[in-house]
Amino acid sequence: MKRLCDHCHLEYEEEALFSEEIEGQKRYFCCKGCQGVYHLLRSSGLENFYEKVGDRKLAPPKENFLESSRFDSEAFGRKYVKEEEGMRRISLILEGIHCAACVWLNEKVLYQREGVIEVSINYTNNKASILWDPQRIKLSEIIDSIRSIGYDAYPYDPRLQEERANSERREYYTRMVVGIFCTMNIMWIAVAQYAGYFSGMDATVRHILNFASFVLCTPALFYSGWIFYRGAYFGLKHGFVTMDLLVASGATLAYLYSIYAALSGIGETYFESVTMIITFVLIGKFLEVKGKKSAVDALDSLNSQIPEAVIVVRGEERISLAPEEVEIGEVVEILPGERLALDGMLLSSKALMDESALSGESLPIQKSMGEMLLSGAINLQYAVQYRVSKSLNDSLLSSIIRLVEDSLGKKPQIEKRANELSRRFSTTILSLALLTFALWYGAIEAGFERSLVVAISVIVIACPCALALATPIASLVGLTESIKKKLLFKEARFLETMAKANLLLVDKTGTLTLGRPQVVREQQWGEMDRSLWLSLVQKSTHPVSVGVASYLKMQGITGIREFLEFEQIDSKGLRGVLEEGEILGGSLEFLREHGVALGGYEPSERTLFAVAFQGALRGVLELEDPLKPHAKESLEGIRAQGIEVVMLTGDHFAIAAKVAQTLEISEFHAAMNPLEKADFVEKMRQRGRVVVMAGDGINDALALSKSDIAVAMGQGTDVAIAVSDVVVLDDSLLALQEAFSLSHRTYRFIKQNIALSLTYNALTIPLAAMGYVIPLVAAASMSFSSLLVVGNSLRIKKG
Helix, strand or coil: CEEECCCCCCEEEHHHCEEEEECCEEEEECCHHHHHHHHHHHHCCCCCHHHHHCCCCCCCCCCCCCCHHHHHCHHHHHHHCEEECCEEEEEEEEECCCCHHHHHHHHHHHHCCCCEEEEEEECCCCEEEEEECCCCCCHHHHHHHHHHCCCEEEECCHHHHHHHHHHHHHHHHHHHHHHHHHHHHHHHHHHHHHHHHHHCCCHHHHHHHHHHHHHHHHHHHHHHCHHHHHHHHHHHHCCCCCHHHHHHHHHHHHHHHHHHHHHHCCCCCCHHHHHHHHHHHHHHHHHHHHHHHHHHHHHHHHHCCCCCCEEEEECCEEEEECHHHCCCCCEEEECCCCECCCCEEECCCEEEEECHHHHCCCCCEEEECCCEECCCCEECCCCEEEEECCCCCCCHHHHHHHHHHHHHHHCCCCCCHHHHHHHHHHHHHHHHHHHHHHHHHHHCCCCHHHHHHHHHHHHHHHCCHHHHHHHHHHHHHHHHHHHHCCEEECCCHHHHHHHCCCEEEECCCCCCECCCCEEEEEEECCCCCHHHHHHHHCCCCCHHHHHHHHHHHHCCCCCCCCCCEEEEECCCEEEEEECCEEEEEECHHHHHHCCCECCCCCCCCCEEEEEEECCEEEEEEEEECCECCCHHHHHHHHHHCCCEEEEECCCCHHHHHHHHHHHCCCEEECCCCHHHHHHHHHHHHHCCCCEEEEECCHHHHHHHHHCCEEEEECCCCHHHHHHCCEEECCCCHHHHHHHHHHHHHHHHHHHHHHHHHHHHHHHHHHHHHCCCCCHHHHHHHHHHHHHHHHHHHHHHHHC
């Protein structure tokens, strides 16, 4: 004889279980773990958990958990735990969550523990956010509480979500491919059936075609359509009707009736309608799932910016440690080309840092002993040492990544028009179909078969294919067109959000400008072989030197001389020695330090590269970071669409003012750090503005993530592109203008499609309810409405 375990509800032979009498009733358990959890729930007053879980089977409690004390280690805390006003917060993934009852149980148990302040468990991804008082309870004790009721917990890490997102996308893709295959083949059979309906068909041939349709329809309904059955089940379980229920019920009724019609030879089969219903709506679902993968990729890309190891100097030893293991006050050595993981104070005499990803400045910055080094910067020359002043969790790069992660999680989801209507629409149609069946069967006394056919006609003709396709098909056409325009929208919904935007915030360096200094003016004094200038700057990779070298080559200067001596003085200039004498190139201050008389030359706001030979000033080149082609026309085109343009930059006021004046930008903000940019975005959104932010560096990443739509220029940093919603592949401002135009056009057609589908339903549902439309015509009509929506969406291409 077999019995169920009174905790996990798994079935065993009675002799394999052990029993215990509790309050006069014999209880059976499969293991000590289940017995312990049962007693724990009873002693905690949580025995109604078994009423909530019903007959669902649970996993017996694990016995071989990892040691929970590791959750209290300092290294673990630095990596996963956040401080909040004396409290601590952690995000955990709970293993073993099967249903809403499991969520209820975990929350109840944790809230009973003294020191647990807040518990929030997301059933969709099993992610738990827990806030606790470390003075009253340890994290390991919280983990033990979770494990005591048969579940397990491990720290949430965005990298671990990659596998889950990929798995979900593969599942949808496989189901969609099966549905498309079945639909394409069954439609060939349907053509023959439609022809036979009007011209006659031999019974044997008809039975063969019906059987072939049944074979193709069955996997489409129960494999591809399983997603809709699952969604309908969970919707009903939580007390509401979804479009999934309408799709599943309409397709199932049509499928069952078609089997009856095929076996009895009475009426027509509608297997092709079933496959079309499932496949068309599933394509829309797949487009949504692709968006989840983009968010996971963005977080993974951001986290990959933090180096996995740093070199810590302890006396004469150099030890490689994970950044979270480094203590404040320790000395870290950073080699040329490496990115800093931790903030700290420079101990070496000097360092040349590339902070372009943080500040947006295109030029490297010279750091002197005692100055602060920021995580995220790249060391360009020499091995340098610095003293760590902040832990990994508090350093700038980690702070930006953490805030971006939070912003991505809280980014508002724009509800499509079709989804806003679907719940009410689905409930209404199901109610109308039941009412129609009741009237025809009871009042009109038309018989069960006739009443069922009319009810199915109502459901099939109203099945929201056109409504479901209204947004994804128009979005798909818009996305296809965007690729042709060198634009990449990471999710279809961003087209709609961008169409509603009324404020564009733009970074300067790399967004409005090229991000590469170029010579705009040259002055010369006396005669000098300009190939010596080229020989000097060719020895350096500094952006100014690269800009000067490019300019000289464009002037047709050739010939490279070898120097007897060469020296590069960081952030100052270059020095070379030839047989003819010494040549210097760099800032005016650098030349002055070497005794070169500058005469009456007036300094400029531009970046200067002065050249001296044999102790005399020979020339000065003035460089600027030029505006991108068509920058002014593009911004004018964006403003013409009713969008205000504001510039945010980390550059100095004078440079920002000149760019703003040239581009006719009335409002700009200069010398802003990443947090100030993000705060500005947040303030604009609080005022009700729909904000688009365009940028290209880590300094823009936080502001990008805070905006409604984040646009990354194609030549920007990987971090900016990772957190963006839209990428301008060709780095052009004309493409940015086209992104707004295309979004407005696509959104206009989305609204037209929704209007078309609702108008179609308003006209055809009454006809079906009155019995004027048989399921065959209903299916054809439903297909026609879908084709109408598709055809209208294709008009997006015409502009």
